[in-house]
Amino acid sequence: MLFDKEAWKAQCRENARSLENEINQLQSDYSDLLGLFWRRYDEFWAHARRISEMFKTLKPLFREDRERLWAAYSTACEEMKQAQAREQESRLNDSREKRDLVMSKIWEAYFQAKAADSAEFAQADALLGEALAWMKNGWEGLNTITQLISPILSSGIMKWEDREECWAEWKDAKDLLRLRRDEFYADMRATRAGRWRDWVEENDDLIETLQAEIDEGEHLERDARTEEFAERIRDRIEAKMRTGP
Numbered sequence: 001m002l003f004d005k006e007a008w009k010a011q012c013r014e015n016a017r018s019l020e021n022e023i024n025q026l027q028s029d030y031s032d033l034l035g036l037f038w039r040r041y042d043e044f045w046a047h048a049r050r051i052s053e054m055f056k057t058l059k060p061l062f063r064e065d066r067e068r069l070w071a072a073y074s075t076a077c078e079e080m081k082q083a084q085a086r087e088q089e090s091r092l093n094d095s096r097e098k099r100d101l102v103m104s105k106i107w108e109a110y111f112q113a114k115a116a117d118s119a120e121f122a123q124a125d126a127l128l129g130e131a132l133a134w135m136k137n138g139w140e141g142l143n144t145i146t147q148l149i150s151p152i153l154s155s156g157i158m159k160w161e162d163r164e165e166c167w168a169e170w171k172d173a174k175d176l177l178r179l180r181r182d183e184f185y186a187d188m189r190a191t192r193a194g195r196w197r198d199w200v201e202e203n204d205d206l207i208e209t210l211q212a213e214i215d216e217g218e219h220l221e222r223d224a225r226t227e228e229f230a231e232r233i234r235d236r237i238e239a240k241m242r243t244g245p
Helices: 005-028 041-057 063-113 118-134 144-153 160-222 227-243
Strands: none
Touching: 005 041, 005 063, 041 063, 063 118, 063 160, 118 160
């Protein structure tokens, strides 16, 4: 079979066009309109592997086309690697920012829990509730500016290790709040019980004093020399029984 040079050249050009179309798609199809975030990395690299196989199987191909197209392909892959690294760093920073915001709320609750007042305990409980809500994905519940701007640039998703750090700190603050609240009400009950005991002791002393005075009055009444004096003693005893000493 005779070699057809023109047909060979035409096939080279057709193969180059096929590769170039695939590389152009690789450069444009796997990112959002801004070209910044939420790139479809898995799809990109699956497509890149198919193009790599095309370089092996598409023959013939002019050497200058192969070099030019391989350079374009390599550039697209390198740019995607860099974009992936930038996005990873951005997500890491985003996670740390979210972690710091959550931690600040937990620490606020922690110091509030050290107080000795039921209203402050309630405030600490509310702060821990906010912190728990903030630990969820997204920026919902944070300040208005953060809610409006951050979703444009980031997802508000914390990395696992940042979430675990916040969760451990949250549980420590919750345990402290429970302990301080229990101590506060235990002290309050002990104080009330002490006051009750003091009141009982004071009244016991009062009763003893009153009884001694009544006994003395009854003795004076029995030994009274006149009825008039005895009557005064009886009146005094009745008054003691009504009003105390």
